[in-house]
Amino acid sequence: MSFFPDSPDRQTENNATNVAEYSVSEISGALKRTVEDTFSHVRVRGEISGYRGPHSSGHAYFALKDERARIEAVIWRGSMSRIKFRPEEGMEVIATGKLTTYPGSSKYQIVIEQMEPAGAGALMALLEERKQRLAREGLFDADRKQLLPFMPRTIGVITSPTGAVIRDIIHRITDRFPLHVLVWPVRVQGETTGEEVSRAVAGFNSAYFGEVLPRPDVLIVARGGGSLEDLWGFNDENVVRAVAASDIPVISAVGHETDWTLIDLAADMRAPTPTGAAEMAVPVRTDLQAQLASYSARLASAMTRLIDRRRESYRALQRALPSTDQLLALPRRRFDEAGSRLGRALLVSTEQKRARFDGLKRHLSPRLLNQQIRERRLQLQQLNQRLPRGLSLKAQNSRNLLRQTSSRLTGELILRRSRQWALNIANLQRRGDQAMRHSLQKYRTRSLELSRLMETLSHTSVLKRGFAIVLNDQGLPVKAAAAVQTGENLTLRFHDGDRSVIADGSAPAPAAQTPKMQSAEPPAKDKKTKAPRAKDSGQGTLF
Structure with missing residues (x-):
């Protein structure tokens, strides 16, 4: 019987054959029922091809193939959660399900309900290939492994919160050394095991726990024993990379002592059992207390013996050392001698400075300035x-030289040379002007400085500070009080004018701290008596 109807223009001709006519949907439905009834339960062995992980809807679409054929496959979301291992590209599996068709594209496919590896040999080959590839990347190198802390404050445990493993770990830690235990719950069997464990390791490393909840000092990844398929999630590549990249030391406690996974090679320490991991993570508190008590007793005994030895040594040194008076006798004598010489040295230094000042004062007279x-x-x-004469002479010499060479030059060269000479003359004239202005400014500045210095050293500046000059009736300065006669007309010259006064002959009351005026000329020396030397007031001379 044929399933393909003839064309409309031949229907009249085919009516005589009495052939049934079907629509496309009817044909597709008939094929779907036929395939599903015939192949309602099949087991197919093949290699996974085109697997990209579960879709956003949770379903997985890929293909099974061998060396001669290929069949499309699909795993619905409900069946994906029951598969004990994670499918991977190129893995040989045995899939159990039923065949069906997809009318939208006229294809047939197998709807997988259960799936298992084709054999332990295939899983071991895949495991060995992954182990060698990760080892070439250096993830299992010994120099990457970290040392476990001797006394951690907080331990992070990555395991199932409902199993016996977490209870064994907490019980063992409580017996040995009670401390904080943070549990990150994960599935330890199934397809999502690798993803959840890798997220847990990365989460402990990157999470901020604050001051109340401290960051773990060591991590324990634990699971009980099982078959190769049960432990396959701990061979996941993401888990290995997360453990190798962890800044927190990781202890692997997956399976029994005879079981091994790739996480054991990447972890910083491997424990034979979860209980053994707890023993590796924390010391025994009672042993530490006993050891600490022993160390404390030994320290106290050693300190007592050391203090006794030092006390005896200090007593022996004390008997050998001189007394305090003996040690300070020589420094005291040196101090007394230096104190006695200090007064004389100050007087001598003052006289030397005064003589030097007087010598410099004579070189700074107004006449010299x-x-x-x-x-x-x-x-x-x-x-x-x-300067103008030199510039003119230079310009004249340049012109003469220009005239001498003009007869030997062509018109264009003459013009170029003349422009060059004119430019040189202009440059020389500008430089001469600049030099003249610089020299004038320099001498003007020096002249102003000398003028200010002369004004500072002049007697008029002294008068502005409150002093006065006493002149007799002849206009000569009076240098001593003994030279003034009673009733004599005197003139007091201030900085802003003169005032006439008459000497009454009485001596004024002595004023405290009144500076004495000195004359620029030395007082007349008597052959018989020597005039007493006036104290230096620090004001300088008046004349």
């Missing part, structure tokens, strides 16, 4: 007179 100013002004005038 005026002479230097006149010399600088004369030099400046001479330079000012010589």
Whole structure:
């Protein structure tokens, strides 16, 4: 019987054959029922191809193939959770399910309800290939492994919260050394085991626990024993990479002592059982207390013996050392001698400084300053007179040279040379002007400085500070009180004018701390008596 109807223009001709006519949907439905009834329960052995993980809906779509054929496969979300291992590209499996068709694309496929590896040999081959590949990347190197802390404050445990493993770990830690235990619940069997364990390891490393909940000092990844398929989630590549990249030391306690997984190779320490992992993580508190008590007793005994030995040594040294008076006798004598010499040294230094000041004072007279100013002004005038003449002479020499060479040059060269000479002359003239202005400014600044210095050293500046000059009736300065006669007309010269006074002959009351005025000229020396030396008031001379 044929399932393909003839074309409409031949229906009249085919009506005579009495062939039934079907629609596309009817054909697709008939094929679907036929395939599902015939192959309602099959087991297919093949290699996984095109597996990209579960879809966002939770379903997985891939294909099973061998060396000669290929069949599409699908695992619905409900069946994915019952598969004990994670499918991978290239893995040989035995799939159990039923065949069906998809009318939308005229394809047939197998709906997988259960799936298992084709054999332990295939899993071991896959495990060995993954082990060698990760080992080449250096994830199992010994230099990457960290040392476990001797006395952790907090331990993080990654395991199932409902199994006996977590109870054994907590019970063992409580017996040995009670401390904080943080449990990150994960599935320890099934397809999602690898993803959950890797997220837990990364979460302990990156999470902020705050001050109340401290960050774990060591992690324990634990699970009870089982078959290779049961422990397959701990051979996941993501788990191995997460454990190798952990900043917190990791103890692997997966399976029994004879079981091994890739996480055991990447972890910093492998424990034969979860209870053994708890023993590795914490010491025994009672042993530490006994050892600490022993160390404390030994320390106290050693300190007592050391103090006794040091006390005896100090007593022996004390008998050998001189007394305090003997040690300080020589420094005291040196101190007394230095104190006695200090007064004389100060007087001598003061006299030396005063003599040096008097010598420098004689070189700073107004007459000498005026002479230097006149010399600088004369030099400046001479330079000012010589500068225009020099510039003119230079310009004339340049013109003469230009005339001498003009007869030997062509018109274009003459023009170029003349422009060059004109530019040189302009540059020389500008530099001459700049030099003259610089020299004038320099001598003007020096002249102002000398003028200010002369004004500072002049007696008029002394009068502005409150002093006065006493003149007799002849206009000469009176240098001593004994030279003033009673009733004599005197003139007091201040900085802003003169005032006439008459000497009454009485001596004024002595004023405290009144500075005495000294004359610029030395007092007349008597052949018989020597005039007493006036104390230096620090104000300088008046004349």
